Amino acid sequence: MVNRTIEDDTLLRVEGLKTYFFQRNAVLKAVDGVSFTVAQGEAVGLVGESGSGKTMTCLSLMRLVPQPGARIVEGEIWFKNENLLDLTEHEMRAYRGHRMAIIMQDPQTSLNPVYTVGEQVAEPVRLHLKERGQQAMARVLDSLRSVRIPRPELRLGQYPHQFSGGMRQRVVAAMGLTTEPELLIADEPTTSLDVTIQAQFLRLIRELQQESGTSVIWVTHDLGIVAQMCDRVNVMYAGRIVESGRVRQIYKEPQHPYTRALLDSVPLMGARREKLYQIEGQPPDLRSIPEGCPFWPRCPDAMDKCKEQYPPRTSLGGEDFVHCWLTEEGR
């Protein structure tokens, strides 16, 4: 399995990724054995509550886990035929911002306040595409235009504080997409935008993705966004992927009780339910994840077995799988 050449159209294959935080007297298993694949041109969702390890998984993919403290302790991250974890820091930099880019959660803080927007979008162009001067500026203008920023010639010389939240997030997107990366990681990029701006932004990214054939990893806790944006979805809980499947399949027949609970907590337009469903309890403390399946204390269908042993991977056909004793026992 280790050095299987990646045939077909797989762009990214993550195998058994573990990223831990080492604290003075505790180890936080933020990512605890995550495996998934992303095909070329595919949009994959990474869904879960805060603290489930989504963001840390993304940062691990770029090898940008917070230093000091966090470390990737195990696993493989195959980008085409290269294991990113084998690369030197220097080689890794050629991937960041060039072959893989990230859009972060908060557009208010992810742009540097003291440099112009043009300068910040131009950086990856100069760095990775080795374009300078007029040529670089032309590309920057193109990419600002592609994310539909009005009057880009004027906006180029302005500073981030002169942009609205939605426009800033477009700038961040332009910054990531200008080098035409093969993989775009979008880490809850719409959380801080209001709903109408959010919808515009989602539509924009969807279009850009379809035009360029970029693969996208969407990190979100919003299953509505997943339904709109993604082909596949991986549901994360306590640092592990508990269910993975095609979006339609998961919406139709969620296998894991946690997935079901997440789906039930999405507010539906015109639904008659008076109070929105809420998952009981708190996500587990990553310092002391319970034995067995970490979801059992909150699971309505928990059995004795769930408290003792983590459920194995049950294949659901194709690449779909679930980790749940209910499904495992049911077959």
Next chain:
Amino acid sequence: MVKYIGFRIFQALLGLWFIATLVFILSRSIGDPAEVFTARNSGVDAREIMAAKLGLDRPVHEQYLKFLGQLVRLDLGDSVSNGIPVTQILVERMPATFTLGLVALIFALALSLPLGILGAVYRDSAIDWIAKVLAFLGQSMPPFWSGIMLIILFAVVWEMLPPAGKGGWQSYILPGFTLGWGVMAGMVRLVRSSMMDVLDSDYVAMARAKGLPEAVVIGKHALRNALLPVLTYSSLVLGAFMNGSVVVEQVFAWPGIGTSAVQSVVRRDFPVIQGVVIVFGSFFILINLLVDIMYAVIDPRIKYTN
């Protein structure tokens, strides 16, 4: 921009006027200067002659207007002890104080910037500990003591540097270092904490995610943001050096304004004290003005509107 600078200059002039008025009131409310300047038991005549000479026989508002009028023409009166115009004394001594302050600030920045930045980048490493220990030492050693220790070591024992006085560039090293040393401590802490805040920010993470080398991430994206509080602090320090130099100038027999201040206090040379206070005050105001303008240049978020 022009409008903003104009407004700030107007504010600065207002501040200067306030300081001058304060000096005028203070110098007349702590005793009759004519009394102070004449010998004890010298009789009424001598006092009246002195009062007339100082213009103290005129009504207060007239004195005040005359004082302001002279101030505008940079005339601060004459020294009582030797008759030399105060302006001349200050102009002769200002360069020595100013250059010493500058040298001290350069020492302080040259030590604290690298130590603070490296301390923040390599948290809890050896360099971070060295920075912490140096900051601790700098904060706990008063300049009159560390100055004397430096003189003993470098001038007396090793005979490497002149012990006192202003001469060639070597003579700047000990007083400059002494003056800068105490300030370095606070500055290391400030640079370190401000750099640490910035390094944790999203835009620094974003800069890394673009694939920029760490040196560019820190030198370009983090440093400029981290320097904003350091700039404010440096300016306050430069202002304070004008006062702190009273002690250090005395220890190193430095022919600056600080030494004049001490001498004139000892001799009760009122016009010189007035002059020194006005110069200290104006210097603070001028620095604040310059910093405001520099701030606006470094940080585009600061608008030039008022």
